[in-house]
Amino acid sequence: MRLYRYTRLIVNCISHWTFKPIALPEKPTLTSKDVTIIIPTIDGEGSDFQQTLSTCLYTDPAEIILVTIDAKLERLKAVVAQSAHSSRIRVFSVAHANKRRQMCHALPKVVTKITLFADDDVIWPPKILDWILAAFERPEIGGVGTCQRLRRAGRPNIWGFLAALYLERRNFEISATTHIDGGVSCLSGRTAAYRTHILQDPEFTYSFTHEYWLGKYQLNTDDDNFITRWMVSHRWKTYVQYHREAELRTTLEDNSRFLRQCLRWSRTIIGDGLLVFLLSKTTQDWDSHSRWYALGALLLWMLISKFVKILGHFIRYPGDVLLLPVSILFGYFHGLIKVYAFFSLNVVGL
Incomplete structure (x- = not known):
């Protein structure tokens, strides 16, 4: 599932950065x-x-x-x-x-x-x-x-x-x-x-x-x-x-x-933690230097995957990069909101 998610992210990055809107026509009919x-x-x-x-x-x-x-x-x-x-x-x-x-x-x-x-x-x-x-x-x-x-x-x-x-x-x-x-x-x-x-x-x-x-x-x-x-x-x-x-x-x-x-829009909490756990288990026979290198690479990739979609905002407002940790932490908190939304699907007026 995670492999699909990250593959989709790469494809979406390419598609987003190469997007071209439908151009204005020379002789519009509307x-x-x-x-x-x-x-x-x-x-x-x-x-x-x-x-x-x-x-x-x-x-x-x-x-x-x-x-x-x-x-x-x-x-x-x-x-x-x-x-x-x-x-x-x-x-x-x-x-x-x-x-x-x-x-x-x-x-x-x-x-x-x-x-x-x-x-x-x-x-x-x-x-x-x-x-x-x-x-x-x-x-x-x-x-x-x-x-x-x-x-x-x-x-x-x-x-x-x-x-x-x-x-x-x-x-x-x-x-x-x-x-x-x-x-x-x-x-x-x-x-x-x-x-x-x-x-x-x-x-x-x-x-x-x-x-x-x-x-x-x-x-x-x-x-x-x-x-x-x-x-x-x-x-x-x-x-x-x-x-x-x-x-x-x-x-x-x-x-x-x-x-x-956010609750109205929601109507994964453990995914990243599970990835770190699995990496730790599969590399337990590696030397400590290699294990830390692998962990660092995984954490860097996680950071990039969460940062790339919002890169445009920080280009326009570079000072906001100091608030990036808030965004990442909120992403995990939003997982809890999704859980609550699941158990309150009968609330349709929000």
């Missing part, structure tokens, strides 16, 4: 006016939301549809009315907070070829839609995602550091798998676009809002995982545009609540 942006939100106010709205509007989509809850509807309308581009924004609401139902409430109102879902705390680069639409020039592609970085705080703390590394590892994995065979574990709901007719299929809408775990626990989270699985099961290809101009900025918890997010 433009930003073919895109409707749907943003489910609860509060719909604050500086983060205002930045999301302004950067989305800057890309010049056909329109933006906001879906909140009834209790926040009038407040959100008041916020939108203050925008110079309020005529391009429509606001709707549902009775209770439920991201899947908020998304589906907006879908029948979309008239453009492409529907894009975005979270209410993302900041887009100006040309992100150009890069997303470039992938849709290939008719077999039904969904397109982007790469992500954490919005770095003025005074980053350990929680923010761990959150940044989480996104760094994710960028590494999805760029590698996309390059290898076009596969991706999940098109993140922070920003992902789809062909509208796929999402407006009544079968999709019903399945999306009636997904159950063990036949009795209705799932309200993991909307992006469901849509990604739908793309695969219905023979649509997916793609991730890993490129600086398609790189959004987002927020994650910068306090102990980050652990709650």
